[in-house]
Amino acid sequence: MNTIQTQDSLTGRERENLLRKLKQAQHDFGYVSKDMMTETAQSLGLSIGEVYGITTFYSFLSVRPLGKFVIRICKSIPCYMQNAEMIIACVADEIGIKPGETTGDGKFSFELTNCIGACDIAPAMLINHQVYGQLTPGKIAEILRGCE
Amino acid sequence: MGKITATINGTEAHVDEGTTILEAARTVGIEIPTLCHSPDLIPTGNCRVCVVEVEGTRTLVGSCHTPIANGMVIHTRSPRVLTARKATVELLMAGHTGECVTDEHTSECDLRKLADELEGGAPRFLMRKPRWYPIEAFNPYVRRDMSQCVLCRKCISACREIAKKNVYGIAYRGFAAKVIVDFDDPLTTEICRDCGICIDYCPTGALSKPTKKSEVK
Ligand code: SF4
Ligand code: FES
Numbered sequence: 001m002n003t004i005q006t007q008d009s010l011t012g013r014e015r016e017n018l019l020r021k022l023k024q025a026q027h028d029f030g031y032v033s034k035d036m037m038t039e040t041a042q043s044l045g046l047s048i049g050e051v052y053g054i055t056t057f058y059s060f061l062s063v064r065p066l067g068k069f070v071i072r073i074c075k076s077i078p079c080y081m082q083n084a085e086m087i088i089a090c091v092a093d094e095i096g097i098k099p100g101e102t103t104g105d106g107k108f109s110f111e112l113t114n115c116i117g118a119c120d121i122a123p124a125m126l127i128n129h130q131v132y133g134q135l136t137p138g139k140i141a142e143i144l145r146g147c148e
Numbered sequence: 149m150g151k152i153t154a155t156i157n158g159t160e161a162h163v164d165e166g167t168t169i170l171e172a173a174r175t176v177g178i179e180i181p182t183l184c185h186s187p188d189l190i191p192t193g194n195c196r197v198c199v200v201e202v203e204g205t206r207t208l209v210g211s212c213h214t215p216i217a218n219g220m221v222i223h224t225r226s227p228r229v230l231t232a233r234k235a236t237v238e239l240l241m242a243g244h245t246g247e248c249v250t251d252e253h254t255s256e257c258d259l260r261k262l263a264d265e266l267e268g269g270a271p272r273f274l275m276r277k278p279r280w281y282p283i284e285a286f287n288p289y290v291r292r293d294m295s296q297c298v299l300c301r302k303c304i305s306a307c308r309e310i311a312k313k314n315v316y317g318i319a320y321r322g323f324a325a326k327v328i329v330d331f332d333d334p335l336t337t338e339i340c341r342d343c344g345i346c347i348d349y350c351p352t353g354a355l356s357k358p359t360k361k362s363e364v365k
Binding site for chain 1: 314315316317318319320321328329330331332
């Protein structure tokens with residue numbers, strides 16, 4: 001059985017190509033633009049609402065441009081029980097923006113996400129694709145200072 | 149097409165293969181409450197109000213979308229079913245605002261009717277942050293009050309399957325989930341035809357016909 005799809009299938013018209021197309025756009029442009037969503041909807045014969053719906057459902061797809069460093073903090077139960085709320089407040093304090101925002105200089109974006117599979121080292125965060133666990137306010141300050 | 153024999157609340161039902169548990173129950177005069185189901189729409193199984201117990205299965209199953217099978221022994225009013233159904237309706241009510249919440253005489257809200265039938269009593273579940281959206285009345289056909297919406301998705305199906313327009317989608321996630329148009333844009337006359345079909349299917353007051361200015365008292 002052929003389970004690995006090649007790039008070629010991205011040109012296909014099938015509905016199941018939707019997520020792959022969106023991931024590709026996210027990867028190539030750093031976000032999924034309205035133009036991209038409109039084009040995708042047309043090429044797959046879906047409504048724009050459906051494409052926008054899928055894009056906004058996933059934490060790792062974004063409908064607006066993101067900063068150079070994307071900080072993602074898990075808001076699922078294991079992290080929550082290890083004081084993720086305090087960690088969220090601490091990051092917000094350090095970089096001066098709330099979840100869902102990007103700093104004016106385009107350096108940081110701050111997002112809340114669902115489980116990132118790092119429950120064993122909760123509370124955890126991702127900066128781009130790097131995982132940081134067992135966070136404390138001191139550790140956060142240090143990690144963020146290292147982002148250049 | 150094969151015939152199926154199953155037992156529902158102790159009564160034998162004989163139906164065609166492919167019949168749902170809900171439809172089969174109706175043939176023997178047993179009503180199962182539903183919210184997101186309509187015989188005209190493809191079942192989506194969203195609300196879980198219609199769950200029933202099938203002996204031998206681990207979880208309760210949604211009767212509106214589960215095909216009945218030979219030899220099934222089904223209970224539609226067992227204690228387990230009633231507890232789950234009541235909790236489901238209570239949870240739906242907790243996320244629902246609308247005039248039916250304060251005015252118990254409102255007859256327009258199917259969810260309110262369900263809650264009354266199941267005698268939910270005092271609210272057990274409180275929302276930390278109520279879902280609140282401004283009322284949208286940007287076209288003469290449909291007025292949307294998404295604070296009242298319980299995300300049953302009937303409007304999405306009705307628009308797609310009956311009106312053949314596919315105007316609605318569902319966006320965001322969890323508590324933030326919302327029925328949207330395009331990029332969460334207003335429902336204007338450009339997007340929406342005047343069919344109003346979605347209004348007929350909405351079980352709550354979330355979708356309604358806008359009252360014309362001249363008709364307002
Ligand atoms: S607007 Fe009405 S029909 Fe549409 S999802 Fe909400 S409650 Fe259901
Ligand atoms: S009526 Fe069956 S899941 Fe809603």
